[in-house]
Amino acid sequence: MGGEMICADCGQEKPYHAKGLCKPCYKRRYRQEHREEIAANWQRWKRAHREEKVAYDCLYYQEHQEEVAAHYREHREEKLAYGRRWYQKHREERAAYNRRWYQKHSDYHRRWRKENPEKVVANRRRHYLAHRNQILADTHCYYEEHQKERAIYNRRWREENPDKVAAYAYRRWQEHREEQAARLRCWQQENPDKVAANRARREARKRNLPDTLTSEQVQHLLAVGQAMYPGEKLHLDHIVPVSKGGGTTLANCHYIPMGLNTSKGNKLPQEAYGQLELET
Secondary structure (H helix, E strand, C coil): CEEECCCCCCCCCCCCHHHHHHHHHHHHHHHHHCCCHHHHHHHHHHHHHHHHHHHHHHHHHHHCHHHHHCCCHHHHHHHHHHHHHHHCCCCHHHEEEEEEHHCCCCHHHHHHHHHHHHHHHHHHHHHHHHCHHHHHHHHHHHHHHCCCHHHHHHHHHHHHHHHHHHHHHHHHHHHHHHHHHHHHHHHHHHHHHHHHHHHHHHHHHHHCCCECHCCCCCCHHHHHHHCCCCCCCEEECCCHHHHHHCCCCCCCCEEEEEEHHHHHCCCEEEEEEECCCCCC
């Protein structure tokens, strides 16, 4: 080191330090040339002095809280951009660290969520609103790729949790009562035959009568009825009415025109049509 000189970097007359540079320029060039080595040393030091570093950071933040907040507000976009770049560059490393940390502190997380349900809901809602389009796209993609697995899981869950299913259905009915009632009335008006069939099946179950008709068998009976009565509006009819001990089975059901079924009522075929035999 010597006296005054012209720095090769900044071009100003300053005290000589090394390699034709002043001290600030020499330090800056050294940091640029040894960036990775300096970062590795810093990481090693932080790991070795973790508690001291955390204590110092907390103390510094408490003493300079307003300055730190003002600095963050001033450079917020830069910090967020740097954070995104760093996260993309170290995504797998960060994910592995998060998994290890969560496994180590899972009890704390579970306890915190249990003690702060309102904050949990608020955080999830805030995250959903901020990333709604991405979440919906990811969810749709996942369901498209795992339709069968999700259907099996949902069916098993409903079978294992009938009380929760019933509670959810009741809660949803209460919240959307008018809308659900309007939809139900519309469906009943459009499907009187299905309404009558459901009512008959319910009555059959009350009387402990056989109820073995499957949806595939219903479709078969409907196809037979449409072939026999083309163009007619058909109703599912119990040959022996439920009120007289007839079950909802393949042998005791067939589709006949709505007017014919209405006139038959709860009578046996012989009573309603005389000696006419209805073939299914």
